[in-house]
Amino acid sequence: xxxxxxxxxxxxxxxDDFWRRAWGVPPPQNYAAVLGRTLAHVAxxxxxxxxxxxxxxxxxxxxxxxxxxxxxxxxxxxxxxxELVRRAAALxxxxxxxxxxxxxxxxxxxxxxxxxxxxxxxxxxxLR
Numbered sequence: 001x002x003x004x005x006x007x008x009x010x011x012x013x014x015x016d017d018f019w020r021r022a023w024g025v026p027p028p029q030n031y032a033a034v035l036g037r038t039l040a041h042v043a044x045x046x047x048x049x050x051x052x053x054x055x056x057x058x059x060x061x062x063x064x065x066x067x068x069x070x071x072x073x074x075x076x077x078x079x080x081x082x083e084l085v086r087r088a089a090a091l092x093x094x095x096x097x098x099x100x101x102x103x104x105x106x107x108x109x110x111x112x113x114x115x116x117x118x119x120x121x122x123x124x125x126x127l128r
Contacts, residue, residue, distance in 0.1 A: 001046075002044050002045065002046055002051065002052075002078075002080060002083075003044075003045045003046075004042055004043070004044055004045070004083065004084070004087055005042065005043045005045060006040055006041075006042055006087075006091065007035075007040055007041060008041075008043045008045075009032070009035060010043060010050055010053075012032065014050050015027055015031060015032075015050070017050075018050040018051070018053065018070075018072060019070070021072035021073060021074070022052075022053070022070035022071060022072045022073070023070060034055070035055065037057075038055055038056055038057050038058070039056045039057065039058040039064050039091070039092060039095060039097070040056045040088070040091045040092075040095075041053065041054065041055045041056060042054050042056075042084050042087045042088055042091070044071070044075075044080045044083070044084060046075065050072075051071060051072050051074075051075040051080065052070065052071040052072070052075065052080040052081065052084050053068060053069075053070050053071075053084070054066060054067075054068065054069045054070075054081075054084040054085065054087075054088045055067040055068045056088045056091060056092055058092075058097060062097060062098040062099055063097065063098070063099045063100075063101060064092040064097040064099070064100050064101070065100075065101045065102065065103075066085065066088055066100065066101070066102040069081055069084060069085065069102075071084075081111070082111075082114070082115060085112075085115045086115070088100075089115075089116070100117075102117055103122070103124070
């Protein structure tokens with residue numbers, strides 16, 4: 001059974017282990033500092049093991065942004081990512097956010113549309 005926790009602030013070792021299982025690379029440096037500045041984050045836990053994660057960043061006002069949606073490879077195709085998005089949206093709504101944004105790669109369009117997102121025009125500037 002999967003439990004969902006709001007703002008669990010996973011320790012560096014647990015987050016590093018999860019990130020490598022989900023993304024195949026270590027997390028960004030000092031990710032704990034990122035979590036300290038977000039609206040919320042949600043973890044999917046299978047017992048004491050972190051198996052899914054989503055971060056909800058925000059502008060301090062009306063806009064929030066889903067970032068870093070991930071589920072470890074061994075736990076995919078079980079609805080965990082969809083539930084993380086649903087819970088992230090509910091948290092943003094409860095905190096009076098009016099717009100929830102997400103950027104994604106083309107192969108994830110079906111997933112995010114199924115979660116309720118609609119396409120919009122946007123821009124992106126590469127800084128590195």
